[in-house]
Every structure is written in C-alpha cells, then in structure tokens.
Amino acid sequence: MYPKLLWHGDRDRKVVYLTFDDGPVPEATPWVLDRLASHGAQATFFCVGSNADAYPELVERIRAEGHGIGGHTWDHRNGRKEQDRAYFRSVISCQNALATHLFRPPYGRLNRHQMHLLSRRYCIVMWDVLSGDFDARCSPDRCARNVLFHARNGSIVVFHDSVKAWPRLREALPRVLTDLQEQGYSFEALPGSTTDLPDSFQASMPPTRS
Numbered sequence: 001m002y003p004k005l006l007w008h009g010d011r012d013r014k015v016v017y018l019t020f021d022d023g024p025v026p027e028a029t030p031w032v033l034d035r036l037a038s039h040g041a042q043a044t045f046f047c048v049g050s051n052a053d054a055y056p057e058l059v060e061r062i063r064a065e066g067h068g069i070g071g072h073t074w075d076h077r078n079g080r081k082e083q084d085r086a087y088f089r090s091v092i093s094c095q096n097a098l099a100t101h102l103f104r105p106p107y108g109r110l111n112r113h114q115m116h117l118l119s120r121r122y123c124i125v126m127w128d129v130l131s132g133d134f135d136a137r138c139s140p141d142r143c144a145r146n147v148l149f150h151a152r153n154g155s156i157v158v159f160h161d162s163v164k165a166w167p168r169l170r171e172a173l174p175r176v177l178t179d180l181q182e183q184g185y186s187f188e189a190l191p192g193s194t195t196d197l198p199d200s201f202q203a204s205m206p207p208t209r210s
C-alpha cells in the first residue's frame with residue numbers, strides 16, 4: 001500500500017492554506033508575519049530545524065500569532081540523496097524540537113521506504129500550488145500569477161520565507177493576499193497533527209508523473 005500524503009484540503013470551502021518553507025530567518029520571516037497580520041491571514045511555516053534553533057524568538061512569534069508549524073528536516077536534506085538512517089535522524093530531531101506532527105520533505109523528495117515509515121508517524125504535507133519564488137529565473141509577477149491562476153478551494157500553496165526567495169516573495173505575497181481575499185478566500189493554518197485532521201481533509205495520492 002502507498003502511504004497517504006496531503007496534497008490539498010477541503011475542496012468545498014473557500015479556504016487557501018499558505019505555507020512558507022525554509023525559515024525562519026530574520027531577513028524574511030518577520031516581514032511575512034506582518035503581511036499576514038495585516039490581512040488577518042493564518043498560514044503554516046515549515047521550519048528548518050537549525051534555523052528554528054538559531055532564531056527561537058521567531059518560532060515563538062509564529063506560534064503566538066496563531067500560525068501552524070511543521071518540520072522540514074534539521075538541515076534541509078534531500079531524502080532521495082541520503083541514507084535512510086541519517087535522513088530519519090534529521091527529520092525526527094526537527095519534528096521533536098518543534099513538537100509538530102506536520103512534516104514537509106525538502107524538494108518534495110522521499111524514497112518509498114522513507115515515505116512509508118514517516119507517514120505512520122507524521123502528516124506529510126505536499127502542495128497543489130507552487131509559487132516558484134525559489135527560482136531566480138521566475139519574475140515576481142510570474143510567481144504571483146502562478147498562485148492566482150491555480151489556487152482554488154482547499155489549495156496548499158508553497159512560498160519560502162528565505163533570503164533566496166525574498167526578491168520575489170516581497171512582491172508576490174502582497175498581491176496574492178489581496179487578490180485572493182478580494183475573491184472571497186480566507187487563509188487558515190493547517191491542522192497540527194494527523195489526529196487533528198478533519199474528515200473533510202482529503203489525503204490524496206501523488207499525481208502520476210510522466
């Protein structure tokens with residue numbers, strides 16, 4: 001049996017789940033939190049363990065402002081390029097430090113064994129919309145349009161609160177927040193653990209890749 005991954009939330013509610021990977025960092029995360037607050041928006045931050053360890057005050061602020069927190073490995077490892085033992089150590093140390101059941105694999109990459117074991121313990125959160133803000137060849141306008149064209153009810157959208165994504169994030173995020181809000185969407189944090197996941201959440205299979 002394939003393990004289940006979460007690709008999107010409830011398609012019947014006008015809700016979008018914004019997610020921010022690779023932080024927290026002082027160069028981007030406080031600004032993201034300010035933008036979210038100005039729209040009354042909640043989101044989920046998939047933190048790298050070493051960043052969370054370096055900036056505990058940012059983790060505290062994320063929690064204090066009602067956002068969700070998930071793990072993204074201790075040091076941003078690619079599961080497909082790692083020995084399972086070393087990979088699990090990186091995942092588990094991050095999950096434990098953040099006390100979260102939500103996990104997003106860096107690059108979305110896991111081997112089948114890793115996926116199987118980790119999905120027993122954590123909710124593995126993927127996405128159905130990528131902003132592309134990590135890609136320096138992508139213009140900020142294109143990043144915003146990537147989200148605005150593809151977001152729909154229950155979408156899980158990927159941004160990055162990182163130094164690398166910052167030039168695109170700073171222009172794309174405000175547009176996305178404003179436009180989607182004008183379309184009547186609200187922004188919620190993902191429920192914090194597998195046991196918390198409402199029945200309406202659909203854990204679907206990964207799309208088939210050619």
Ligand SMILES: [Zn+2]
Binds near residue numbers: 022072076107
């Ligand atoms: Zn990442």
